[in-house]
Amino acid sequence: MRRKAFRLYSTYLKQRFNGRVHKISIDAGFGCPNRRGGRDAHGCLFCEPGGSGSVGIERDAAIPLQLERAKELMRRKYRAKYFIAYFQPFSNTFAPVDVLRNCYDQALDVDxxxxxxxxxxxxxxxxxxxxxxxxxxRRTYLWLELGLQSIHDRTLNYLQRGHDYQCFLDAYQQAKARGLRVCVHLILGLPGESREEMLATAEEMAGRRRKVAPVACA
Ligand code: SF4
Structure with a gap:
């Protein structure tokens, strides 16, 4: 059997926590600055009305309930032992610090x-x-997942992202200066991008990982 050229994230998590770990998408009710601060129809060109997120996410339930129900399902389906609460749809830092703290604590309190x-x-x-x-x-195992999609400002403009690449670089450097693990979301195959431009995005992210990120998933 041929060896994989990379280690799967699921394998890494299993080794780290000594058991199968699954991410559970939860919707904490935040809006997005790129949707006029709420959840209206504006924003990034590719964004779903629901702001992305797994199918089956129980958007109207309280955070602990969303987690408990998904846990049951994942235990049955995948024999998962541990869980990472993934604040996924919309922008999950778009609130005052005390509101964020309350939401993150609710998730961490779940068994x-x-x-x-x-x-x-x-x-x-x-x-x-x-x-x-x-x-x-410092308290838990945390990933900051940053949407970028492309390093090319022409593409970011086309996507109506509402920020440029330099904005990403500034945020990334601030996060790394605090020792955070950063996962970067990219889209390859965007309209108007050449193969070379897509590779440039991938290479730039890979280079950034080598330079500063002890662990990164993109
Ligand atoms: S930043 Fe995220 S939630 Fe906001 S419009 Fe873009 S993809 Fe959607």
Missing amino acids: AVVGLAIGTRPDCLPPETLDLLAEYD
Whole structure:
């Protein structure tokens, strides 16, 4: 059997936590600065009305209930032992620090939740929020998941992202300065991008990982 050239994230998590770990998408009710601060129809060209997120997410339930129900399902289906609460739809740092703290704590209080993944935009990370994330990083296993999609400003403009690549770089550097694990979301195959441009995005992210990120997933 041929060996894989990379280690699967699921394998890494299993080794780290000594058991199968699954991410559970939860909707904490945040809006998005790129949707006029709420959940209206504007925003990134590719964004679903529901702001993305797994199928079956129980958007109207309280955070602990969303987690408990998904846990049951994942235990049955995948024999998962531990869980990472993934704040996925919309921008999950788009609120005052005390509101964020309350939501993150609700998730961490749920039995067998061993970490947090916080999805957001690079222009939604003021210093006090980054400090809060650094605090949670010391308490638990935390990933900051940053939407970028492409390093090319022409594409970001086309996508109506509402920020440029430099904005991402600034946020990334601030996060890394606080020791955070950063996962970057990219889309390959965007309209108008050549193969070379797509490869440039991938290479830039891979290079960034070698330079500064001890662990990164994109
Ligand atoms: S930043 Fe995220 S939630 Fe907001 S419009 Fe873009 S993809 Fe959707």
